[in-house]
Amino acid sequence: MSATICAFILTFSTLCGSRVVSGVLSAPTNVSLTSYNMNLVLRWGPPEGATQDLVYTTEYKTSVTNYNVGCVDIITLECDFTSLSVSMHPPIIEYGTYTGRVRAQLGSASSAWVESEQIILDRDTIIGSPRVSLLSNGAAIYVSIVDPVFVISTLRNTYAFATYSITYWNGSQKEKARHINNTQQNHVILKDLEPWTEYCVQVQINVDRNPNPGQLSETVCESTTSVEEAPWVPLMVTIFFVALAVTLVAVTVVYRKSISHFLCPKDALPQHFKENLLKPPNSTIYLDSHPPVEKWHEVQIIADTRTVEEEGPSGGSKDCLQRTA
Known part of the structure; x- marks a missing residue:
C-alpha cells in the first residue's frame, strides 16, 4: 500500500x-x-x-x-x-x-x-577594463588610460589608491613583455623602444580593498618611428583650429547685423543724386511730345554714257580739239 x-x-x-x-x-x-x-x-x-x-x-x-x-x-x-x-x-x-x-x-x-x-x-564588485589609447612619438609611445564608468560614484572616489598595471611588448615577442606596476598616472610614456617597431599594450586596474583583479583592457598596438616629434605640436594645432572656429562663430553671432549690412548694403542714394535724377530736362527736344520733322530733297544720279574714243589725248572731246586748232 x-x-x-x-x-x-x-x-x-x-x-x-x-x-x-x-x-x-x-x-x-x-x-x-x-x-x-x-x-x-x-x-x-x-x-x-x-x-x-x-x-x-x-x-x-x-x-x-x-x-x-x-x-x-x-x-x-x-x-x-x-x-x-x-x-x-x-x-x-x-x-x-x-x-x-x-x-x-x-x-x-x-x-x-x-x-x-x-x-x-x-x-x-568586478572592476571592468579601462579604455587605452596610444600615440607614437619617435621612439616613444604615449599611453592614455580612461577609467571604466561606474554605476555608482567613480573609480577614484571609491578607491583612493587605485593603480594601473601596464604590460607592453614587441608585437612579435609577447613572451618578452615588460611591465610597469602600481602607477597611479593615467598618462604614461614608454621609452627606450626600438624605432620602426610595433608595440602592443594592455592595462589592468588594481585596488586596495578589492581582492579581485580588474579586467584586462583590449590589446592596443602602435608603431614607433625614427624621429622624435614634440608631443605638444599636434595638440596645439588642434587647439588653435578649434579656438579659431569658436571665435568665428562667436563673432558671426555677435556682429551678424553689421556683417549682413556690409554684405547686403541697404543705404539709399544721396539726396542730391535723387534731385538730379528727378529734375526735368532743359532741352526742348525732350519736352515736345511729337518728334521733329526732317526735311529732305530728292537726288537723281545719271550715269555718263560717253566712250573713251570721243576723248582726246588729254581726256577732252574731239570737238574741243578742233576748235583749238
Whole structure:
C-alpha cells in the first residue's frame, strides 16, 4: 500500500510541474547577488519543472535595514536594484553591505523566499577594463588610460589608491613583455623602444580593498618611428583650429547685423543724386511730345554714257580739239 501511495505522489508531482503536494510552488534556484562596476544585480534560475506563467518578486536589504521591495511580478531571471527609483527605495551606496532574495509566483500561490549570499559592494564588485589609447612619438609611445564608468560614484572616489598595471611588448615577442606596476598616472610614456617597431599594450586596474583583479583592457598596438616629434605640436594645432572656429562663430553671432549690412548694403542714394535724377530736362527736344520733322530733297544720279574714243589725248572731246586748232 505504501508503495502505491509513493508512486501516486511522484506521479502527481510530475504532472503538476513546479507545484508540490502541499500546493506551494518550488523555489527559484541558483540565487546569487553580483556586482559589475558598482551595480547590484540579483540573478536566479527557474524552479524545477517551472511553467512559462511564473513571475518573480525580489527584495534586498542592507546590514542595518530590513528587506525593501525590489522588482515585482517580473518574468526575467534577474533584477538590477541600482536601476530602481531612488525616491522609492533606499539608495545603493558604494560601501554598503547587501543581501537579496527572490520568490516565484503563479496566480495566488507563491514559493518560499530564497536568499543570496551577502556581498560588500566595494569589496566584491568586478572592476571592468579601462579604455587605452596610444600615440607614437619617435621612439616613444604615449599611453592614455580612461577609467571604466561606474554605476555608482567613480573609480577614484571609491578607491583612493587605485593603480594601473601596464604590460607592453614587441608585437612579435609577447613572451618578452615588460611591465610597469602600481602607477597611479593615467598618462604614461614608454621609452627606450626600438624605432620602426610595433608595440602592443594592455592595462589592468588594481585596488586596495578589492581582492579581485580588474579586467584586462583590449590589446592596443602602435608603431614607433625614427624621429622624435614634440608631443605638444599636434595638440596645439588642434587647439588653435578649434579656438579659431569658436571665435568665428562667436563673432558671426555677435556682429551678424553689421556683417549682413556690409554684405547686403541697404543705404539709399544721396539726396542730391535723387534731385538730379528727378529734375526735368532743359532741352526742348525732350519736352515736345511729337518728334521733329526732317526735311529732305530728292537726288537723281545719271550715269555718263560717253566712250573713251570721243576723248582726246588729254581726256577732252574731239570737238574741243578742233576748235583749238
